Amino acid sequence: MTTSTKLPAAPVINETVRLLTEHYVFPEIADQLAGLLRRRLSEGAYDVDDAEELARLVTEDLQSANGDRHLRLKHHAGQVPPKRGAATLESMRREFDTSLGGAPRVQLLDGGVAVLELAPMLFPLEWAAEPLSAALTLTSRARALIVDLRANRGGDPDTVAFVCSYLLDERTHLNTMYWRDGERSEQSWSLPHVPGARFGGSKPLYVLASDSTFSAAEELAYDLQQLGRAVVVGERTRGGAHPCQGWTVHPHLEATIPVGRAINPVSSANWEGTGVQPDIPCAAADALDHAHTLALARLED
Numbered sequence: 001m002t003t004s005t006k007l008p009a010a011p012v013i014n015e016t017v018r019l020l021t022e023h024y025v026f027p028e029i030a031d032q033l034a035g036l037l038r039r040r041l042s043e044g045a046y047d048v049d050d051a052e053e054l055a056r057l058v059t060e061d062l063q064s065a066n067g068d069r070h071l072r073l074k075h076h077a078g079q080v081p082p083k084r085g086a087a088t089l090e091s092m093r094r095e096f097d098t099s100l101g102g103a104p105r106v107q108l109l110d111g112g113v114a115v116l117e118l119a120p121m122l123f124p125l126e127w128a129a130e131p132l133s134a135a136l137t138l139t140s141r142a143r144a145l146i147v148d149l150r151a152n153r154g155g156d157p158d159t160v161a162f163v164c165s166y167l168l169d170e171r172t173h174l175n176t177m178y179w180r181d182g183e184r185s186e187q188s189w190s191l192p193h194v195p196g197a198r199f200g201g202s203k204p205l206y207v208l209a210s211d212s213t214f215s216a217a218e219e220l221a222y223d224l225q226q227l228g229r230a231v232v233v234g235e236r237t238r239g240g241a242h243p244c245q246g247w248t249v250h251p252h253l254e255a256t257i258p259v260g261r262a263i264n265p266v267s268s269a270n271w272e273g274t275g276v277q278p279d280i281p282c283a284a285a286d287a288l289d290h291a292h293t294l295a296l297a298r299l300e301d
Contacts, residue, residue: 101131152216
């Protein structure tokens with residue numbers, strides 16, 4: 001006969017509350033959520049048997065105030081490394097190695113229209129610069145380009161700027177990040193020079209999006225859309241505009257807390273909660289065919 005033992009939730013909640021209060025980009029909401037988590041703990045709401053269930057319950061509470069999808073208690077099946085951010089990097093590295101560095105498909109369609117799929121993430125630039133440069137240089141000769149972000153879950157803002165640099169002619173202000181730490185703002189610009197060849201800023205460009213497109217992938221779509229550089233085709237994206245960091249709070253749990261927020265220089269806003277609205281709405285499964293048809297029509301003009 002076995003007896004069930006409850007997971008000791010108090011240390012996890014107390015550490016999550018501390019991190020939330022010290023780092024969340026919206027201090028007033030952090031205080032509100034800290035009170036909620038403490039109350040729920042005292043009520044026994046987190047008296048559960050396993051870490052995965054605790055992660056689900058706490059995440060629901062963390063996202064109850066403003067729906068911030070980056071704010072969560074994330075469960076990892078394997079043991080989480082103690083160093084800050086290490087759990088996410090370890091998981092990303094495995095995906096990087098099995099996705100050709102985040103550019104798993106380059107294809108030439110009829111009419112000289114190229115498709116470049118960027119998935120499952122926009123990996124850290126120190127890893128991804130080489131494979132992305134190769135893929136973007138290969139597509140630079142196409143008459144039109146379709147960038148497929150339908151299965152992209154996000155990643156590195158520096159990688160967003162790197163990709164945009166191949167799709168523009170001039171150095172361009174793409175985004176501004178406000179960071180709670182130091183209450184400072186940091187601008188993101190496309191690069192004046194890139195390895196390889198640019199597709200450039202004048203040929204037809206389409207970005208495919210789905211309701212799974214998230215975070216930095218949304219920034220890539222939003223930046224290009226706001227600049228009038230790309231036509232976004234597909235579904236409204238998930239709506240996460242807050243860069244986050246991860247802290248280990250249990251051998252299998254990581255608290256991911258947004259530490260900044262995006263401010264687009266064109267719209268003076270971002271896509272948090274609303275997602276990126278497609279210019280051409282359609283089911284994600286049909287987006288590639290729609291974009292190809294649009295590209296061919298544009299090339300015939």
